[in-house]
Amino acid sequence: MSRIEYPANIRVIRVMCSSRIDPVHVLYALKSGADGVLVSGCHPGDCHYINGNHRAKRRIILLKEMLKQLGLEPERVKIDWVSASEGERFTRIVKEFVEELKKLGPNPLREGIWEV
Amino acid sequence: MKARIGVYVCHCGTNIAGVIDAEEVAKYAATLPDVVVARDIMYTCSDPGQNTIREDIEKHGLNRVVIAACSPKMHENTFRKTLESAGLNPYLLEIANIREQASWPHFREREKATEKAKALVRAAVAKAKLLEPLEKRELMVEKSVLVIGGGVAGIQAALDLAEAGLKVYLVEKSPSIGGHMAQLNKTFPTIDCSACILTPRMVDVANHPNITLLAYSEVVKVEGYVGNFEVTILKKARYVDEELCAGCGACADACPRKVPNEFDVGLSKRKAIYVPFPQAVPLKYTIDPASCLYMKYGRCKLCVEACPRGAINFDQKDEEVKVKVGAIIVAAGFKTFDARRIPSLGYGKYRNVITGLELERLSNASGPTGGAVLTASGEKPKSIAFIQCVGSRDLKYNSWCCRIGCMATLKQAFLIKEDDPDTEVYVCHIDMRTAGKGYEEFYRKLREMGVRFIHGVPSELFEDSDGKLMFKVFDQATCHMIELKVDMVVLQTGLEPAEDVERLQKMLNVSLSPEGFFLEAHPKLQPVEASTRGIFFAGCCHSPKDIAETVAHASAAATKAITLLSKGKVAVDPLTATINPEVCSGCEICIGICPYRAIQLTEYGGRRRAKIVDVLCQGCGSCVAACPSNAIEMKGFTEKQILAQIDALTEG
Secondary structure (H helix, E strand, O other), X not given: OOOOOOOOOOOOOOOOOHHHOOHHXXXXXXXXXXXXXXXXXXXXXXXXXXXXXXXXXXXXXXHXXXXXXXXXXXXXXXXXXXXXXXXXXXXXXXXXXXXXXHHHOOOOOOOOOOOO | OOOOEEEEEEOOOOOOOOOOOHHHHHHHHHOOOOEEEEEEEOOOOOHHHHHHHHHHHHHOOOOEEEEEEOOHHHHHHHHHHHHHHOOOOOOOEEEEEOHHHHHOOOOOOHHHHHHHHHHHHHHHHHHHHOOOOOOOEEEEOOOEEEEEOOOHHHHHHHXXXXXXXXXXXXXXXXXOOOOHHHHOOEEOOOOEEHXXXXXXXXXXXXXXXXEEEEEOEEEEEEEEEOOEEEEEEEEOOOOEOXXXXXXXXXXXXXXXXXXXXXXXXXXXXXXXXXXXXXXXXXXXXXXXXXXXXXXXXXOOOHHHHHOOOOOEOOOOOOEEEEEEEOEEEEOOOEEEOOHHHOHHHOEOOEOOEEEHHHHHHHHOOOOOOOOOOOOOOOOOOOEEEEEEEEOOOOOOOOOOOOOOHHHHHHHHHHHHHHHOOOOEEEEEEOOOOOOOXXXXXXXXXXXHOOOEEEEOOOOOOEEOOOOOEEEEEEEOOOOEEEEEEEOEEEEEEOEEEOOOHHHHHHHHOXXXXXXXXXXXXXXXXXXXXXXXXXXXXOHHHOOOOOHHHHHHHHHHHHHHHHHHHOOOEEEEOOOOEEEOOXXXXXXXXXXXXXXXXXXXXXXXXXXXXXXXXXXXXXXXXHHHHHOOOOOEEEOOOOHXXXXXXXXXHHOO
């Protein structure tokens, strides 16, 4: 099942496991002007690296709490699970996320809106 | 040394260039800092494509290469070898996936796809600049293989592996190996006796010095990684001493308890102490604790009196067996669709509606009727209708084709016509699919034998007061509604993933396709490999297959395992984490985080410091993100590299 369409304004960075993602990377992307960050990995219980996705989930949940304290919408960060055969699911998640972000509007950290 | 980067933008024929302006992306890449040469190439992976890269490495003194093409899952290794052959460290390569991530999903938005491709190239160049040469690691491997499932796939794989000199542990959950093939009557299109061709191979398994057969056992735990898996197998208590049991059957003769026989799909009875079928391997009796009168009510023990060898042992306990293997072949098989899920077809309600598998048992000489196909009232049916694709090719149930139903029906129709040419045989089908060696010829033969093929399937069956079955079916070939009344209806039920597929999937850390079958690493080029290295799939647990395809698939899986283990060691990517002892504070957070227990405490300069055991590290990077001192670095995915990618992607 290939060639399923999703919005073209998403950029991908490859890591070996979702647990490689440091919350700092997410903050850095937001600070650099990304309107949202999607962290995606194997489904809970299916982690290729045993339990990395659980660690990623905890880190991202905590990060979202921090975003609230910083006055930034926690909805700008999303973690969701997509397995290798779930092209349809990936597409749906990306579409929904892009729609949510459009409702939120541009990232206020982007130059000219907020001073960092 | 200053980075000198070469960028290659692949057209991939029209796969990429049909959507993305590859020339423009290459021109753009040439403007990026440290890029010395940038080209667009028709097929970068081809020989001339790779030669261009090699020549540029020499001519322009390139020390980094960026390839904008398909997914790294496809050709990362190909291009690593290209770099290696040009004398460059293979890890000085970065891939920008502009096919799966740009041209394919955005094929209607050419400009946006081209913009995205430029951004992905920009990020790859930014990362490439920071790449470091890495040295491959070699791991020692166990020269042994675990095969899960003792159907024809597992049997074939086990024999191939054993013949190649590898030690094999064949684990089968039921008391005998043989699987579904042992239940079949004849095989298509040659009408060979299924048992006659299978049972000698079953005996070979039992006798092979390199095969340890663990029947009536289940794999309960798998730990470790390629070359070094540690497997825990639960050997269930048979309550019969396998060493002592000679398979004489005196116990079963004495046993007073009769229960439905699973091997005959419930069409006959077996005793509470039983072998599934006379040619079972191992030919050892098993007490079914759910049916045994002694085990349920504490009284009986007639089998104990009957056994001449004193083999029955009610105190036997389940036993855990631990083995180390270098590779795992999963041959977990399938289950058939439960026809009760479509009530309108009357299975389970009308006595003369049976399934294809039940017909196999009825027509089998060793089956419940000694090979006589009889209706519920014990008469030979004068008319039989087959209904195809029951549960298959149906979005309400299973979307896929079961791949064997058409040929199974043709074979069964052949046997019925051979037995009595006057029996009326109807086949109601969606399409007859007879691709395969000799299959179409067999279909032609059946038409010549007078089998009536109706291009359509009925949605509902009715039972007449005389037990006959009536239905209407619209024949698309003649555009007529046909009304039929037959003595027997056979539902050709589809194939589904086996019950324990999900349990195995979680245990082995492998993926499933949306249908629930095991997912291979690549649909064309790696049809037996899991994406987890060292794990292979064989047979119908991967997708529905007939016997010939299953055997070929199993041999392919065995060959892949043999190739993997033949050298006694495997090269693995050096993408592991390392700890800088100067920065490490010895807080031990990483030690608890590591899922592979690869981090240990050591002394460094008189202080406690964490250290990663390189051969154990699998490179997930979980510890890197957790380290509060930023003391851990992940080779190939360093902090600087990731931040440089973010910078490049959020720019502009």
